[in-house]
Amino acid sequence: PDQAVLGVLGRGVILPCQLTLKTIPQRLSVLWTFAGNSKEIHVASFGGR
Numbered sequence: 701p702d703q704a705v706l707g708v709l710g711r712g713v714i715l716p717c718q719l720t721l722k723t724i725p726q727r728l729s730v731l732w733t734f735a736g737n738s739k740e741i742h743v744a745s746f747g748g749r
Contacts, residue, residue: 717730
């Protein structure tokens with residue numbers, strides 16, 4: 701995103717994602733990763749159609 705996504709520990713947050721494809725592949729995975737001042741942390745993922 702153009703701006704940082706802010707969240708509060710223990711609460712939900714919306715992680716934006718937009719894909720522009722002519723055809724949707726059979727298998728599609730999206731992975732969000734926190735890459736701040738600490739080590740890289742897997743935040744959430746989606747696998748499906």
